[in-house]
Amino acid sequence: MTRRGFVLVLDIGTTGARAMLFDAAGQVGGFAYEEYQSLHRAPNVIDHDPVTWLDAVARTVPAALAAARVDGEDVAAVVVTSQRATVMPVDAAGQPLAPAVLWQDKRTRPQCERLAAVIGEEEVYRRTGLRIDPYFSLPKLMWFAEAHPDVYRAAYRFVTVHDLVVHHLTGVFATEYTQASRTMLLDVARLAWDEDLARAAGLPGVPLPEDVRPTGSVAGALTEAAAAQLGLRPGTPVVMAGGDQQCAAVGLGVVAPGLVKVTTGTGSFVVAPVAQPVFDPARRVLLSASALPGQWILEAGIFTTGAVLRWFRDQLGHAEVEAAQAAGADAYDLLTAEAAEAEPGAGGLVWLPHFAGSAAPHWDPEARGVVYGLTLAHTRKDLARAVLEGIAMEIGMNLAVMRTLVGGRLAEVRVSGGMVRSELFNQIQADVYGCAVVPGRLEQATALGAAALAWTAVGVYPDAAEAARRMGGLDEPRRRQPDAGRHAFYRDRMRLHAAVYRALAAYAR
Incomplete structure (x- = not known):
């Protein structure tokens, strides 16, 4: 294997994190996984200690390199993908100021009721493509502002899990379209923050990273400190692959309208690409940003x-x-x-x-x-x-x-x-x-999709759709007909x- 023949995927899920090395043909060179536990404080209250995500990265990356028998010089890029909608406050150094509120948390029903009364279900859906639901980030941000105003004021930014890890690796506060589109603060048609919506919700503005980039962008270079901790090369590009479900669609080759993917793990997520924003009059399914430029996705989660x-x-x-x-x-x-x-x-x-x-x-x-x-x-x-x-x-x-x-x-x-x-x-x-x-031929479609975005970012493939075609593939012997x-x-x-x-x-x- 030539030097820098792998990209390193960090996939930070709800119940565990994995580090995986992929070559440009989509073959796995090394793999490591670590579980962690969320804090179920009440039936509807689920917190998570952000340090566990960073600790899991610190342990799984060296383990994956060792499994592949390679070192940091063999890694062309690091790419991050994660669960979505989970948020936490951090200071200017990126240090968490409180436990993260997990996407599954339901404590924010009062905030959701207020959003429905003040702004309205239809208006929020028209702007963001999302239902008013505790799932998404905006009600969680409102809860922080009301329940812990001192923490809210002290926060330099609120970040998603993806953005926390990206900052830990690069020192850059940035996010990308797919993560932003699950916050309920992104204008989904324009792919830009909706400051008016934030103010209507009672916030002084959007407290998330100001820098919102296309999915698959390079956030920055790996810092000396992060490189030393992980056994990687300082200056390695760090790519933002964004949301796990959008990455899974890429990994399964669901990169054009007419195709559908279903991922069933803890929950199930159905994704169908569309060429322009498509809104459901009954607001049963959601509209989010795609990992691919010029596309959006219809999405349903269970x-x-x-x-x-x-x-x-x-x-x-x-x-x-x-x-x-x-x-x-x-x-x-x-x-x-x-x-x-x-x-x-x-x-x-x-x-x-x-x-x-x-x-x-x-x-x-x-x-x-x-x-x-x-x-x-x-x-x-x-x-x-x-x-x-x-x-x-x-x-x-x-x-x-x-x-x-x-x-x-x-x-x-x-x-x-x-x-x-x-x-x-x-x-x-x-x-x-x-x-x-x-x-798909590989169960970890999310990681494979993130790897396709990374190889595109470093110039090996002209676009992510081509990378998905070249790196992916279906397990045809397991095809089932109705x-x-x-x-x-x-x-x-x-x-x-x-x-x-x-x-x-x-x-x-």
Whole structure:
């Protein structure tokens, strides 16, 4: 391998951080991962210590270099991607002044209600492409200003996770379009901060980094201090790849209108590129910046999908966990094998996976998880299958909305994330969606997409779309086609799924 034959991706997720080395052909040279824990202070309050993200970077980068048997001279660029909408205050040196408020946090419902009353749902959506929801950064910033005014005043800037890491590496306060578009303070059509919206929300201005650049830009050069800590070369370019879901779309080759990607990990995210801003009159799906110039994305997020399967494993799958430990296997594989023994429809069960409220297309923070239709005849196999079907139903509803907005037919859905290891889940997805489902060749599509942006930034590829074509690829042997009979069956089941949600939502109110 020639010198500087890799880019180093830092992917800072919700539950863990990874460092990955990619060559220009998209091959992984080395990998390291570290988990961390958020602080669940109350059912609706989730903080995170920002130091854990920086510590994870400090440990995973040397480990990834060692795994690849290379050193800092082999790294052409460092590129950062992360979760979105999480924010925290920092001082002028980039030191955190308080715990970060995580994107999953729901404490800001009062601020959201005030935004709806003062500015209005439709106006916020028209400007930002986003729903008024605790998910996004603006209500969190309002909460800081009201609950901790001393911290708010002392803050030099508020930053996202991506921006924190970029500053740690370069000393530069900057952000890029994809992260900014999830703050609820970016004019999504102009791709510029909306100062009027910030003032209408009661803030003196936009407290985020003033410097907003195109995704894939070089933020700056790696500092001497960061280089010494990580074992890298001072002056190495640091590239801003931005939001994890936009990067995943690039990694799966979803780089043009007509393609769709679904990533299912802790939650599920559906992304469809569009050539101009497209707004949903019913505000069911969102509009955000794309990682590619001249594009935007329609996006739908579902908060808890893979997290619900994990809950099922931890609370109801003790036998599978013990059997997996004894056999050196994966408990998820045993659970999905049991689910495969149940008939489609799970014996009539309906599983609503809203264990932390619902996002698209319902947008109800008070929604709760439900298992409907239980009888004494049901088994754990039925319950396990109902989890998988319930997740696919929620994704399918969002795909249907996107089909309506773009007026097109879906030829295939490209999928990534931990849950697509299950061939049963992939087949259920194909049968529910009514189109082919194909995984990417690499499970870590977010990191691959970030690497494509980095190789473009240093001039190896003319644009990120070409980089994605050259570096990516689909796992064609795992392509799953829909069964026409099961698709018709699941269409009927989806109507029942939606009816159960509507009935319980009306009762809750």
